[in-house]
Amino acid sequence: MFEDAADRYRAPALDKGLDILELLAATDESMTQAEIAKALGRSPNEIYRMLDRLVRRGYVARILGDRYELTLRLFALAHQHAPVRRLVSQALPVLRQFSRRAEQACHLAIYDRGRVIVVAQMDAPSYWSYSIRVGARVSLYNTGSGHVLLAFASAEERSLMEAEREIGADDRGRPDDLDERLEAVRARGYEAMSSFQSESVFNLSAPVLGPGESAIAVLTCPFLPRVDRADVPGRDEALAILLDATRDLSIVLGKGGEES
Incomplete structure (x- = not known):
């Protein structure tokens, strides 16, 4: 036997x-x-x-x-892992600058064995903020971060990611139009979508690119519109600031290493 x-x-x-x-x-x-x-x-x-x-x-x-x-021992062990530690240490100044310029919270997520994991987070400088805790695992299908990671993966990588994805309590299954949506995300270079989790939040997500134009991480702003102040950047301006931030991170963490 x-x-x-x-x-x-x-x-x-x-x-x-x-x-x-x-x-x-x-x-x-x-x-x-x-x-x-x-x-x-x-x-x-x-x-x-x-x-x-x-x-x-x-x-x-x-x-x-x-x-x-x-x-917190497992949390400490995870942050001793050299690639994640380097990623977070290099990203935090950029996240901080984005939050100050856009006056919005943001978080950095990576893909790891079927999961999209938040590895760094920055609150907005004002009292009002919408944030996701570090260590949170979010959906590949129902989040801007997941869409960007899938959109900027090769066909082989995407198939593997979908095959091993972690199914959480909020999983709604694979959307019928996902392939078309991912194609559009890759073409324009970012995802902009209403949150599946909160009615007032609009997710802005852009890739941190590594060699071969693959996404090594995603920077997401859960954008909250402000109606009490006219001087706060709007959604389009926040998106432009986000794209600046991911370009900077791509140079530091991904493409810069390839060009040096």
Whole structure:
């Protein structure tokens, strides 16, 4: 009897630990051992030792006596990854300049194994802002960031991205007109679309280009119109500022490396 390749190198204990981490990462509140076991379809005794090890290694914290939640250790590990660390450190001054000029929030997102992940974020300088937290995972199909990443990928890369995309709670499936939309996004160099998540937000997204005109990241402004001030840049002006910012980032992070 042949053993399935996917099962040949299984590590049940590792799978169990990763299941716990992914569950706690997707949960806003802390959970008890019994709640974790129930959510994972396991007995409390089955996950006791794994929880104990995760607490001792600093990935999970035990609070309020019998409840567990993630620490920031995974977040710190992610930011020790050299390419992401370089990307964020180089991008933050540009994000800050954009927010000051446009008086809008913005965030930088990348594609990683089926996910669109926000890796940097900058609030607007005023009291009013709409922002997405760092670490948030957003849809390939329902966001400006996702559209840009797909539009500036090769046909082979796009097929792979769609095949391994992460399906979230807000997933609406593949739009019928997606191919035509992506073609238009690539032709004009940016995406401009009403938000699928908030009625008042209009997403402006443009690529940070690397070698071969592929998108290594996307800068998005969740544009909020201001009716209380006439001196704040409007949507068209904010888009122009956004395109300036992505050109600067492309030189620093992508094309500049190719030309040097």
